[in-house]
Structure formats: C-alpha cells, structure tokens
Amino acid sequence: MNDTVVCGIQQVGVGVFDVVESYNWYIKAFGCDVKVVDDYGVAERMLPYTGGKPRPRRAVLAVNMKGGGGFEVWEPKDNNITPPAERAMLGDKGISVCKLKTDDLASSHARLSALEGAKILTPVLQAPYGKGHFYLEDPYGNIFEVVEDDFVFVNDRKYPVGGTHGVCIGVTDMDRSIEYYSRLIGYDKVLFDRTGVFEDLKALPGGEGRFRRVLIAPSQEAQGPLSGLYGTGSIELLQAYDRVPKKIFEGRMWGDPGFIQICFDVRNMEGMRDRIRSLGGDFICDSGTDFKMEAADGRFTYVEDPDGTLIELVETFKIPILKKYGIFLDLSKRDSRKKLPRLVTRALAFMRVKSIS
Numbered sequence: 001m002n003d004t005v006v007c008g009i010q011q012v013g014v015g016v017f018d019v020v021e022s023y024n025w026y027i028k029a030f031g032c033d034v035k036v037v038d039d040y041g042v043a044e045r046m047l048p049y050t051g052g053k054p055r056p057r058r059a060v061l062a063v064n065m066k067g068g069g070g071f072e073v074w075e076p077k078d079n080n081i082t083p084p085a086e087r088a089m090l091g092d093k094g095i096s097v098c099k100l101k102t103d104d105l106a107s108s109h110a111r112l113s114a115l116e117g118a119k120i121l122t123p124v125l126q127a128p129y130g131k132g133h134f135y136l137e138d139p140y141g142n143i144f145e146v147v148e149d150d151f152v153f154v155n156d157r158k159y160p161v162g163g164t165h166g167v168c169i170g171v172t173d174m175d176r177s178i179e180y181y182s183r184l185i186g187y188d189k190v191l192f193d194r195t196g197v198f199e200d201l202k203a204l205p206g207g208e209g210r211f212r213r214v215l216i217a218p219s220q221e222a223q224g225p226l227s228g229l230y231g232t233g234s235i236e237l238l239q240a241y242d243r244v245p246k247k248i249f250e251g252r253m254w255g256d257p258g259f260i261q262i263c264f265d266v267r268n269m270e271g272m273r274d275r276i277r278s279l280g281g282d283f284i285c286d287s288g289t290d291f292k293m294e295a296a297d298g299r300f301t302y303v304e305d306p307d308g309t310l311i312e313l314v315e316t317f318k319i320p321i322l323k324k325y326g327i328f329l330d331l332s333k334r335d336s337r338k339k340l341p342r343l344v345t346r347a348l349a350f351m352r353v354k355s356i357s
Contacts, residue, residue: 003336004271006185006264008222008230009069010314011061012098012164013260016140019075023060024355025139029115030064030100031159032071035353036319037061039294040077045285049254049302049310057255059293060356065349067153067231068101068163072263076255083257084248087141089206090170091240093307094248095259097135097168097204098142099234100161101149105132107160108146112136125200129192129215135204140257143204151231154346167262168236169309170245174212176306177237181216184275184303184311185264187235189219195241209242223337224267226316229345235262247308254310261302263312267336269299272313276303289317296320321347 016022027033037060044054056077063070088096102108105124112118117139124134132148147165171177182188192215201207217234254260266272273283283301291299297318303311317332329344339345 003268004275005224005267005336006218007224007227007267008265009164009166009233010230010263010265011063011070011072012095012167012262013072013074013312014098014142015074015076015255015257015260017075017081017257019058019060019073020356022075022140023062023071023073025117026062026071026073027353027355029112029118029138030071030161031066031156032062032064032163033352033354034063034065034348035060035351035356036063036070036348037294037296038356041293043255045287046254048284051253055253055255061293061296063229063348064159064161064163065154065346065352066103066156066159066162067151067229068165069230069233069263070163074255074260076253080253081256082252085251087205088248088258089245090168090201090204091206091209091211091238091243092170092245092248093172094309095167095169095262096143096238096248097145097236098259099145099147099165099167099236101151101163101165101231102146102161103148103150103152104160105134105146105148109134111160112146121203122200127200128194128198128213133200142259149231153229153231154349164233166233166235167259168238169305170248171237171239171305171307172245173306174214174237174239178214178216180279180306181235181237183279186218186220187216189217191215191217191234206240206243209240211241212239213237223339224265225331225334225338225340226265226345228339228342229348230265261310261312263314266313266315269301269313269315320351322350
C-alpha cells in the first residue's frame with residue numbers, strides 16, 4: 001500500500017443549476033447511468049473556494065460501464081449560484097472542454113444529433129493528432145468533445161458514447177505546464193505538439209485564434225484497483241497567442257456552473273503530497289481520512305496547476321455496490337497497482353438507474 005499510483009481519471013466535476021435535470025440529461029446523452037453517490041450535504045472543507053463559508057450542495061457521482069472516467073454533477077443549494085459573466089474561450093485558464101470516448105464515432109454523432117438539447121457544433125472531423133472527433137454543447141452551455149477510442153470495458157450498444165477521457169485546459173506557459181502534469185500525475189508522454197491555427201477548433205468560442213496545442217498522456221499502462229474501468233486518458237493543453245487569457249472561474253465560487261475540476265483516482269495520498277511539494281505547492285482542502293460522501297468513504301484533496309486550474313485527488317477506501325444490503329467494495333487493503341478482477345468491477349452495474357428525482 002506504500003506505492004504512489006495515479007490509477008486514472010475518476011471524474012470531471014460540472015456545476016449546474018439543477019442537478020436532477022442536468023444529470024438525467026447526461027444519462028440520455030452520455031450513458032453515465034451508474035449512480036455511485038447521490039449526496040445532500042455541506043461542503044465544509046472547500047472554504048478557500050466558497051467565500052470562506054460552508055456551501056450546501058447536492059452532488060451526484062456517476063460512471064458509464066463502457067469505461068472511462070465519470071461525472072460529478074454538483075448543484076449549490078445556497079440560492080447564490082453565479083453563472084459566467086461571459087463565455088469561456090479556448091485558451092482561457094481552466095477547463096473549457098470535457099473529452100468523452102467512443103468506439104463508434106458515427107453512431108455517437110447520429111445519436112447526439114437527434115437528442116433534444118444537444119447542439120452539435122461540428123461534423124465528424126479529423127484532429128491533427130490523428131483521431132476522429134466532434135464537438136457538441138449541452139443545454140447548459142458546456143462544450144464536450146467526443147473522441148474515437150477503442151477502449152471498452154463493457155460493450156453496451158445502448159450508449160455509443162463512453163466515459164470521460166480527459167479535458168482541454170488553458171495555460172499561459174506551455175513548457176511549465178507540461179512539466180507540471182508530467183511530474184504530478186505521470187502524464188509524461190507528448191502525443192502532439194504544434195503551433196498554429198487549427199481548422200477543427202474554429203467552431204468553438206475563441207477557436208479561430210493561434211495556439212500552441214499539446215496533447216499529453218501517461219506513458220505507463222494504467223494500474224490500480226479501478227484502472228480497468230478507467231482506461232487511459234489524455235489532457236489537451238492550449239496556450240493562446242492572440243489574446244490575454246482570462247480565468248474561467250474568476251469572481252465565482254467552487255460549484256458554480258461550468259467545469260469545476262478534473263479528478264484523479266490515486267493510491268497513497270501521502271506520496272502525492274510529496275510530489276506536489278516537490279513542485280512548490282501543497283494540498284488544499286485536505287479532507288483527512290474521515291471523509292464520507294453518502295455511502296462512499298475515502299480521502300480527497302485539491303491542488304492547483306500553475307494557472308490555478310483545480311485538480312482533485314481522491315483515494316477511495318470503500319464504494320457501495322448494493323447499499324440496501326450493506327454490500328460494499330473495500331479498496332483499503334487492495335494492492336495499489338493490481339487491477340480488480342473484471343467480474344468485481346462489473347458489479348458496479350448494480351447501481352444503474354434510469355433517472356433521478
């Protein structure tokens with residue numbers, strides 16, 4: 001248990017006005033129908049990002065059995081939700097796009113084109129790094145990129161779109177950010193690095209500008225108990241050269257509408273603390289080992305990349321499988337590097353829902 005392992009992207013957090021409406025739409029659009037957590041509570045540990053006061057909220061954490069990371073859909077309950085003052089643009093500091101994987105790009109495009117509320121921004125295009133992809137906007141103004149990826153955990157044809165595959169993050173010093181993500185989370189492989197104007201970005205806000213565009217991923221095979229579900233993700237870094245980027249969450253609180261954070265599932269949190277300290281930072285909002293979120297149990301903390309983008313780190317100790325029967329998956333004594341047997345991980349499907357209320 002002393003190994004420090006980044007198992008994969010656990011989830012991307014998205015703040016919304018109405019968690020019921022939004023999550024039910026995400027089930028239909030993205031197939032994230034495995035509801036791991038549905039928790040009413042108060043965010044008491046996020047004070048640096050919530051104006052110094054605890055913030056009541058409802059949070060739903062859900063995954064897609066096709067594989068990839070999940071979503072944490074987060075609604076503040078303090079009647080103080082602040083939407084963005086202006087539209088986030090590519091290259092702005094923070095997360096501007098959430099990436100989703102699919103093993104059937106054409107079916108995903110056709111299905112989402114027919115879905116009420118989905119605004120398709122592009123046809124299927126070829127990204128300059130060689131993958132087919134397209135962009136869409138959800139009913140709440142968030143932009144998603146669906147990228148072809150052969151990885152499938154459970155072959156479910158009901159939902160051609162799989163789980164989260166990564167994010168697009170705006171940065172101000174590309175080389176500094178590449179080093180940071182390499183050293184902190186092991187995204188040490190540069191898959192693409194080019195500067196210019198990119199045809200496939202032009203339909204997105206701010207996408208007509210000139211960027212340095214870098215795609216990074218881990219060079220090592222995914223390890224850890226739930227890595228068989230997550231697969232391997234990637235992060236796209238964009239540095240804008242035509243304008244001074246703004247901070248996407250400037251003047252707003254954690255949990256307000258938009259992409260809040262990218263979260264990584266890790267083993268050995270103290271080892272992660274050593275990594276962030278070697279980069280000149282430290283944990284922020286560390287929960288310690290006594291944190292519970294509904295029936296789940298673990299430890300979470302946040303760190304900030306060099307431009308202030310929030311990265312959540314979670315070490316999961318226990319997750320529910322059949323809550324009403326008291327059946328849980330205990331990860332606390334599992335080998336840090338060994339994947340769970342597929343049959344065990346597939347038991348998460350017992351938590352599938354058609355909708356929430």
